[in-house]
Amino acid sequence: MYLTGVGNMKATEKIKLMIRLEKGFKKLDLDELNLISKTLDKEIENKVKLFFRGEKLHKAILKRELTKPDRW
Numbered sequence: 001m002y003l004t005g006v007g008n009m010k011a012t013e014k015i016k017l018m019i020r021l022e023k024g025f026k027k028l029d030l031d032e033l034n035l036i037s038k039t040l041d042k043e044i045e046n047k048v049k050l051f052f053r054g055e056k057l058h059k060a061i062l063k064r065e066l067t068k069p070d071r072w
Contacts, residue, residue, distance in 0.1 A: 009017070043072065
């Protein structure tokens with residue numbers, strides 16, 4: 001099961017996915033759950049960094065466009 005494109009899923013599909021994940025998590029032991037938790041934490045950290053960099057880059061481009069002299 002791949003989770004790419006989860007953002008484009010309908011609400012009912014997301015609910016079904018969450019139910020399947022909950023059932024799967026109940027079958028795992030503590031070590032496996034800790035490993036998943038660490039992996040998710042790393043992925044969340046990477047997404048936050050990318051989001052922040054994207055926002056920062058967007059602001060820098062807007063600032064540059066506003067200060068750029070009109071040559072034409």
